[in-house]
Amino acid sequence: MSQTEDSRPATPILDRVTLPSDLKGLTDRELVQLADELRAETISAVSVTGGHLGAGLGVVELTVALHAVFDTPRDKVIWDVGHQCYPHKILTGRRDRIRTLRMEDGLSGFTKRSESPYDPFGAGHSSTSISAALGFAMARELGGDPGDAIAVIGDGAMSAGMAFEALNNAGDLGKRLFVVLNDNEMSIAPPTGALSRYLTRLYAEGPFQDLKAVAKGAVGFLPTPLQEGARRAKEMLKGMTVGGTLFEELGFSYIGPVDGHDLEQLLPLLRTLKARATGPVLIHAVTRKGKGYAPAERAADRGHATAKFDVATGTQAKAKSNAPSYTAVFARALADQAARDDKIVAVTAAMPDGTGLNLFAERFPRRCFDVGIAEQHAVTYAAGLAAGGMKPFCALYSTFLQRGYDQIVHDVAIQRLPVRFAIDRAGLVGADGATHAGAYDVAFLANLPGMVVMAAADEAELARMVATAAAHDAGPIAFRYPRGEGMGVEMPERAEPLKIGKARVIAEGKRVAILSLGTRLGEVMRAREELLGMGIQPTVVDARFAKPLDRDLILRLARSHEALITIEEGAVGGFGSLVAQLLSDEGVFDGGLRFRQMVLPDTFIDHASPESMYRAARMSAPDIKAKVLEVLGVAQIEGKRA
Numbered sequence: 001m002s003q004t005e006d007s008r009p010a011t012p013i014l015d016r017v018t019l020p021s022d023l024k025g026l027t028d029r030e031l032v033q034l035a036d037e038l039r040a041e042t043i044s045a046v047s048v049t050g051g052h053l054g055a056g057l058g059v060v061e062l063t064v065a066l067h068a069v070f071d072t073p074r075d076k077v078i079w080d081v082g083h084q085c086y087p088h089k090i091l092t093g094r095r096d097r098i099r100t101l102r103m104e105d106g107l108s109g110f111t112k113r114s115e116s117p118y119d120p121f122g123a124g125h126s127s128t129s130i131s132a133a134l135g136f137a138m139a140r141e142l143g144g145d146p147g148d149a150i151a152v153i154g155d156g157a158m159s160a161g162m163a164f165e166a167l168n169n170a171g172d173l174g175k176r177l178f179v180v181l182n183d184n185e186m187s188i189a190p191p192t193g194a195l196s197r198y199l200t201r202l203y204a205e206g207p208f209q210d211l212k213a214v215a216k217g218a219v220g221f222l223p224t225p226l227q228e229g230a231r232r233a234k235e236m237l238k239g240m241t242v243g244g245t246l247f248e249e250l251g252f253s254y255i256g257p258v259d260g261h262d263l264e265q266l267l268p269l270l271r272t273l274k275a276r277a278t279g280p281v282l283i284h285a286v287t288r289k290g291k292g293y294a295p296a297e298r299a300a301d302r303g304h305a306t307a308k309f310d311v312a313t314g315t316q317a318k319a320k321s322n323a324p325s326y327t328a329v330f331a332r333a334l335a336d337q338a339a340r341d342d343k344i345v346a347v348t349a350a351m352p353d354g355t356g357l358n359l360f361a362e363r364f365p366r367r368c369f370d371v372g373i374a375e376q377h378a379v380t381y382a383a384g385l386a387a388g389g390m391k392p393f394c395a396l397y398s399t400f401l402q403r404g405y406d407q408i409v410h411d412v413a414i415q416r417l418p419v420r421f422a423i424d425r426a427g428l429v430g431a432d433g434a435t436h437a438g439a440y441d442v443a444f445l446a447n448l449p450g451m452v453v454m455a456a457a458d459e460a461e462l463a464r465m466v467a468t469a470a471a472h473d474a475g476p477i478a479f480r481y482p483r484g485e486g487m488g489v490e491m492p493e494r495a496e497p498l499k500i501g502k503a504r505v506i507a508e509g510k511r512v513a514i515l516s517l518g519t520r521l522g523e524v525m526r527a528r529e530e531l532l533g534m535g536i537q538p539t540v541v542d543a544r545f546a547k548p549l550d551r552d553l554i555l556r557l558a559r560s561h562e563a564l565i566t567i568e569e570g571a572v573g574g575f576g577s578l579v580a581q582l583l584s585d586e587g588v589f590d591g592g593l594r595f596r597q598m599v600l601p602d603t604f605i606d607h608a609s610p611e612s613m614y615r616a617a618r619m620s621a622p623d624i625k626a627k628v629l630e631v632l633g634v635a636q637i638e639g640k641r642a
């Protein structure tokens with residue numbers, strides 16, 4: 001594809017498209033060219049913004065075909081996860097902002113209802129699309145919004161229980177509904193599990209389906225210029241035999257496999273289905289993640305997510321790193337523990353690289369389990385492992401752990417099973433935005449009887465918490481740590497377990513005590529430096545534990561200071577609330593203690609840089625300083641001494 005002067009690809013057909021309705025005026029040949037241009041535009045945009053690349057490149061033709069055939073936004077295309085939606089955004093009136101993807105005030109990296117009527121359902125977490133599409137289909141039947149509902153779901157996302165719950169329901173209801181299974185034989189890592197093997201077998205053993213009704217009369221139905229394509233589609237449909245695919249057993253008409261990059265097949269097939277389908281249909285489209293961009297196709301994750309890159313070479317911009325990532329520290333610390341204790345095993349739900357368990361798996365392949373996108377199962381599987389005498393570390397992102405909450409309560413906590421929860425991406429995560437923020441884990445874990453909840457203030461503390469969790473057999477225990485790199489602190493030679501429920505005093509002071517849970521400690525210390533210059537000397541504590549609280553220390557500080565402030569990178573209901581409860585129970589407020597909680601605001605914070613998000617959340621050093629001055633009743637005048 002030729003490039004324009006500012007190194008953007010030349011896109012003569014795409015330039016004629018503002019909205020999907022513009023596709024209706026294009027010939028099929030032009031739609032094929034449009035797909036090429038859309039791919040080039042996607043690559044060019046992501047090279048500037050970074051973000052999810054491979055999945056979008058794999059659905060370029062599907063995106064064109066769906067928008068060309070269906071009448072969006074009246075018809076609803078629901079992208080599962082939403083990480084593949086950049087080409088869709090380009091075709092649906094957002095091309096002018098596509099180079100703002102994932103930036104503050106820019107386009108979201110996922111589908112988002114508030115952003116466009118062409119995003120009928122928001123996403124970020126996987127495996128929700130079929131349920132949502134079924135809801136739209138049933139709403140239509142009941143006199144709600146008209147139009148078709150089309151879920152596009154990947155093979156990785158299809159492995160989740162929720163997708164099967166939806167198929168089960170949809171097959172029973174029998175309403176007209178389209179599910180496009182976008183099978184690229186990839187999750188973020190190569191997919192695991194029997195379903196993945198089954199899907200591969202479906203196309204390794206040849207196609208089979210039972211949509212004779214759809215095939216019937218297809219050529220006659222379609223307009224003349226499309227008849228060659230239609231003839232081929234009909235041949236394909238006729239060539240298929242009735243098969244007992246899993247999807248058919250669940251009540252779907254199964255069509256496929258089809259080449260998801262071949263518009264000459266996709267267009268007539270979708271047109272035929274649009275005209276004829278009466279019940280739920282599953283179209284099995286085989287695609288390649290990263291399709292059409294060699295550096296992505298070559299990558300082990302097929303270019304799943306990328307930093308900004310040079311389009312010609314694929315070379316990605318490298319962020320300077322001063323310290324190891326928390327994820328890497330966790331992985332190393334866990335491997336150290338596992339080398340000494342052969343009962344230690346690890347569970348990831350489709351995030352081996354993201355959680356660092358790929359490193360653990362290299363050393364202990366038999367003791368590491370990737371269960372697929374199945375967080376609920378991961379938790380209960382870990383509970384079973386624990387009940388069976390193992391020491392499972394269930395490593396999940398905070399945001400995805402939300403999926404497994406009932407399992408945590410019912411299968412782990414009530415049975416007091418010693419499952420160790422390693423909670424990565426705790427706190428604000430930046431460009432992935434609100435769907436991926438790890439805001440709630442402390443609140444939803446620390447209210448469970450018997451649960452120990454820790455938060456690491458730095459990477460050395462994280463290693464100690466891994467050791468603490470390994471040694472803790474009395475019941476469930478969780479430790480959280482953020483996305484990104486550590487503070488660059490010295491690591492202990494050998495990480496020793498912490499005493500459960502014991503905080504550490506970082507700096508002694510007077511008048512005000514700041515109790516910090518987690519990595520905001522660095523900002524607290526920066527605020528303290530400034531306050532020292534004003535003659536205010538806060539006591540600073542690294543709480544380490546949200547549960548159990550260090551009651552003795554907290555009560556002592558509460559009784560020896562005028563004011564107490566808690567800070568945590570989490571929603572209300574977590575550490576600060578538990579401290580408030582303790583102080584209230586012990587009657588400390590009756591003595592006039594001034595108390596403030598610093599928590600994430602009661603709002604979903606949109607994608608932006610982490611620094612900007614912290615500013616928005618009022619979690620940075622100036623906010624902490626201001627809070628101290630406010631609680632002490634000191635006017636904040638630059639340079640004023642208290």
Ligand SMILES: Cc1ncc(C[n+]2csc(CCOP(=O)(O)OP(=O)(O)O)c2C)c(N)n1
Pocket residue numbers: 054055058081083084124125126153154155156157158184186187188289349350351373375400403
């Ligand atoms: C509940 C949940 N768990 C994990 C993830 C992280 N995640 C995002 S995309 C992805 C892989 C999805 O694979 P697939 O559905 O096949 O789409 P592909 O990227 O291959 O197009 C994973 C594991 C998520 N978004 N949601």
Ligand SMILES: CC(=O)[C@@H](O)[C@H](O)COP(=O)(O)O
Pocket residue numbers: 052081083124188305354425429432483
């Ligand atoms: C789409 C999705 O859920 C993941 O790809 C996520 O964006 C990964 O986040 P990290 O970059 O923090 O691993």
Ligand SMILES: [Mg+2]
Pocket residue numbers: 154155156157182183184185186187
């Ligand atoms: Mg996939």
